[in-house]
Amino acid sequence: MATVQLNHVEKVFPDGTRAVADFSLDVRDGEFLVLVGPSGCGKSTILRMLAGLEEPTGGEIRIGGETVNHRPPQKRNVAMVFQQYALYPHKTVRQNLAFPLRMMKMAKAERNKRVARVAETLGLTPWLDRRPKHLSGGQRQRVAMGRAMVRNPAVFLLDEPLSNLDAKLRVQVRAEIAQLQRRLRTTTIYVTHDQVEAMTLGDRVAVLLDGRLQQIGGGRELYDAPANVFVAGFLGSPGMNIFHTRLHGGEGDTLELEFGEQRLAVPEEAAARFGRVDALLERPLLAGLRPEAFSPAEDGARENGVRVRVAASEALGYENLVYFESPAPVFGQPAAGGEEHAAARMVARLPAAGPPSATGDSVVLTVDARRLVLFDREGKALSAKD
């Protein structure tokens, strides 16, 4: 058990690649922290620095309160599960599991006991005498987990441990890992680029982009109050719809948000979460709406509805994803009205029960303006505290 701290850690590779920049993070003892971000953002590099496989070029890494910047991997008491598992091909499952214990010079009797126990926990007992190449992907994954668990390390480091499993198995093993960690209470840092894993597994989630920490917090918090447009777009599948807009004063305590030519009514208290209302008015802003902020308009009830044209729809069985031509200029996408295929789109998540919409249909969607998120023009979330 241990805390893990990174203070202003930086990693510049010899070829000049800055993989990690000014990265600070405090992982609590026993916490399950998920590190998530797009490919190449530096997640593996951070794990490798924690494991001692790379030395940071700046800042400080502490494990259990001790600075470990220059400590070799074998002296750190951390365990790592690699994306490709890295099982020792010439050793049986039993020998793979026993290897870390042998390196600790643990007595044979105790060693056997521990291996048997871990194998039991992970359901590996029938395969103890097999070589890794005769195991299925799921079994290999378990052996890799077992090899990490067997010596009760202070910290688990997992680098995309599920990415080689098929979708069904991934869901199953994901649940098992969560359960295992809750039982063992070993500080865990889990790297993934799958935001579903991030949301479901972590006590906290740290979102990374280009080697920099974008936001850290509980999954729900990141989802509902993203710190910037990148986090907003990255979490959620599909991500948040973000568009250029302005806020205008309206009648009573209702404001009006530009949605292209149309207007959305926004209750004043919904806008007030992002700063003093009079400071928000009449200036260029970015606004975000989750796909689930849209719902099919009841017939006749046109309250806060927008009329849009369907561009494509996907029926997933439990819901319909409806892509529609965005009436408003979408952030980071070509403006609507350009070439057909380049038309900017937004997406709404609608109940499967509704009538399926066909491409070209004109539909009316109701918007739940309380779920609105506002960003400044640079994409940083506005906050009432500023």
Added chain:
Amino acid sequence: MNGRKEHRLTRIRRRTAALAAGAVNYLVLTAAALLYIAPILFMVVASFKPDERVLPEAGTWQAFFPDEVTLDNYAAVFRRVPFGRYMFNSLLITGSIVGGGLVVNSLAGYALARLQWRGRGAVFRVVLALMILPLQAIAVPLFYQTTVLGWRDTYVVQIVPFVANAFAIYLFYTFFLGMPKELEEAARIDGAGVWRTLVEIVLPNAKPAFAAAAITTFLMYWGLYLWPLMVTTHEDVRPLPLGIATFRTLPPIQWGDIMAFAVMMVAPVLVVFVIFQRWFVRGVATTGMKG
């Protein structure tokens, strides 16, 4: 109707063509194989024939199908020269070069491929340069050096200069470079130091490289002639290639005896090949990975 028949005909024609192509293929391959095997077969057969029949029958079918078989030639080799001594010397010298080389060159290759140290780039370039430098180019200065050391007429002078081998180092180097790094990294994290990682994880997965290095260095030095000729004068320390050179000109010149000598000289090469070839199986190092 007609079209279908035509279709069948083309199919048959095509199959016949494929068969013919296959047959030609095998014919060519068989001819090539015979071409390679013929001299070896001739040598083996001749070694079992009475001396006086070897040359006269060289152009007849009896060169390959003898009607009389004898072991006299083999007995004669042992009687006329210290063949056992030559064999022992060759085995000792080449064995030491191969054995010592596997240790030294694998470590050097590993250090170049995986460890970070000052001067690695320079050493690597030297290794590359040495690979294209033939023995003849350095034979004279090497001869001078070893003479100064007083190493003439010893085993040492025939072994030490060849243990470190640029070609073998490079072979190990490329093999280790291609090995998945995660295995070693996993071992380090699991608590193994550099040596333990090497011994427990890297070497057991490097069997194909060891086999390749063993076979190539063995072949390189089993037939070495120039160097032992330069540094030895006594039969006591001389290897087989010098032995057969002497024997070939030792009157009376008896071709059956010479062939028997040659057969016994080639036999260990076959043995080495058989021992190591099963390690040649590829992909051993990657099987613990994804799939």
